[in-house]
Every structure is written in structure tokens, then in C-alpha cells.
Amino acid sequence: MKTTQKSYSAYIVFLALLCLFGLQSTALFAADATNKPERTALWGDQAPIGDGKFNSSNAFVTIYHPAKPNGAVVVICPGGGYGMLCLGPEGHDIAKWLNSHGITGIVLEYRLPNGNRFLPLLDAQRAIRMARNNAAAWNCDPKRIGIIGFSAGGHLASTAATHFDDGAPADPDPINRLSSRPDFAILIYPVISMGPKTHGGSKYNLLGGNPDNKIVELYSNEKQVTAKTPPSFLAHAKDDTLVVPENSQMFFDALQACKVPSKYLELPSGGHGLSGYRGPSWDAWQTQSLEWLSSLKIITAP
Numbered sequence: 093m094k095t096t097q098k099s100y101s102a103y104i105v106f107l108a109l110l111c112l113f114g115l116q117s118t119a120l121f122a123a124d125a126t127n128k129p130e131r132t133a134l135w136g137d138q139a140p141i142g143d144g145k146f147n148s149s150n151a152f153v154t155i156y157h158p159a160k161p162n163g164a165v166v167v168i169c170p171g172g173g174y175g176m177l178c179l180g181p182e183g184h185d186i187a188k189w190l191n192s193h194g195i196t197g198i199v200l201e202y203r204l205p206n207g208n209r210f211l212p213l214l215d216a217q218r219a220i221r222m223a224r225n226n227a228a229a230w231n232c233d234p235k236r237i238g239i240i241g242f243s244a245g246g247h248l249a250s251t252a253a254t255h256f257d258d259g260a261p262a263d264p265d266p267i268n269r270l271s272s273r274p275d276f277a278i279l280i281y282p283v284i285s286m287g288p289k290t291h292g293g294s295k296y297n298l299l300g301g302n303p304d305n306k307i308v309e310l311y312s313n314e315k316q317v318t319a320k321t322p323p324s325f326l327a328h329a330k331d332d333t334l335v336v337p338e339n340s341q342m343f344f345d346a347l348q349a350c351k352v353p354s355k356y357l358e359l360p361s362g363g364h365g366l367s368g369y370r371g372p373s374w375d376a377w378q379t380q381s382l383e384w385l386s387s388l389k390i391i392t393a394p
Contacts, residue, residue: 142210171243246282
């Protein structure tokens, strides 16, 4: 997919308006927070930037605790084309919705790549490990920690679901000793591929203007699915022209081929952002994702 500066600028304007509209349309729900959220830095004085290097950059998480936790945790990856973060409707409001069903929500303010493809995944992996490390303190189950992502955040979530490790047992940091594999993934109108069906702006921001073919394949997550990929739920509107639904279809097909428990909800309409984060298609993925989690025994029936 060829991306011009004009088309990418138009996408950024669209995304900014969509996020603003979403904030306005969910303002009443956003005011219903039960517990005060906790915002904390993800890293210490030095954060990894890939290739064994560190600098003083940082990412942040905001933890939303439900009044009656059921033990499940979800790390939330907002979209934004890897050029911005749509933190309201695809972040904080999702955490509050999860809280209303007893699920702890962790909004991830991941570092934008700006030419360094390692940064977002390092932050997502750290957030998953942090949740496992704090499971007892948060009244959570370290074996019920999932990830959800929207648009480019869906690419990040699917990357975390296909690029993970068991941790480093000898690491002096106890967080780094834990697995970064999510126990489940929920991917909503996600960017999945870096191939012909990708979203050009997300690919450019993550991998640069002329990435090596091996890097393109590595971050085309439909090609990275194995039998160890966690159970995954996908939802995508048939009329999404910004991130075409073939992204979800390819990932779902790969999951099915590897016999990974998975569900693909093909929505009849809503486009990208599902009609501004409201309406029948928005409600459908929320309802059916909870039912799917219940079928996996991750939560009780909603």
C-alpha cells in the first residue's frame, strides 16, 4: 500500500477528529469511575530501546481497579497509526468498561517508534510482565492476563501475542524474569500485516520508508502465528477502508490453521472506529468478546 504525505495527513486529521468525537460521546460513561486510577512509569531511570541499548525515555501505564475484581487483567493498547495515541475512547474508556465487568484495565501509553520499531513492543511486554508481578497485590490471576488493541494498537497487541518470551530467570529485575506472553488477545479493527494489505501510515511510522523484506515479514503478524499463540478474538467492519478487514481475516485464518481457539466477528458496518465508538457494531464486539472470555473460563458469564 503506497502512502503519500497527503493521504497520511488526511488520516491523522480523521483520527484526531474520531478520538475527539469519541471523548465527547463517552463523556457520561467516563464520569462513572469507581476507584481512582493509578498512573505510573513503566521503566526506571533507563529504558531499553533495542539492541541492548538504553536511554532516559519512558512509557506509562494507568491502572484501573474494579470494585469487585474477578481476577482477569487486560493491557489496553490505543490506536493512532503509531504516530499518536487515541487514549480516550480506545484507552481510558475501555478500562472503565472492563472495570464494570470486574476486569482490571491497564491503559498503556507506549512509546511511539519515531523510527525505532523496538519501542512499542518492549513497552507492551513490560506491561504484561508488570501485571504478572503485581497479580497478588491487585487481586488478579497471573494466568489470566490479556491484551486488547485497536487499529495500530491492534498491531501492537497482535505483535505481543506472536512475539513473546518466557522471561530471563537470572535477571536482577524480578519483572524481567516473568513471561511476556498474554493469555488471550482481543483485536478490534487491527492492523495485522505489513504487506500489501497494511495501513501505510502505521507501516511507515513503525518500520520507516524502505524496510528490509525480512523486517516486513517479521512484523506481518499473520505470518508469525504458531500453536503457542494465545486464544484471540477479532472484530472488524466489512466497510472499513482505512484498515481493510483482510487484516483480521488473515490473522484468523492463521489461528485456525494452528488450531488456536479464536473467533472473528465480521461486523456489517461502522467503518474504522465503528461509527465513533458507539452503535450496534460497537456494542456487538463488546458483548461478544465478554461472552467469548466466559467460554474460555477467563471470566464468569457477563
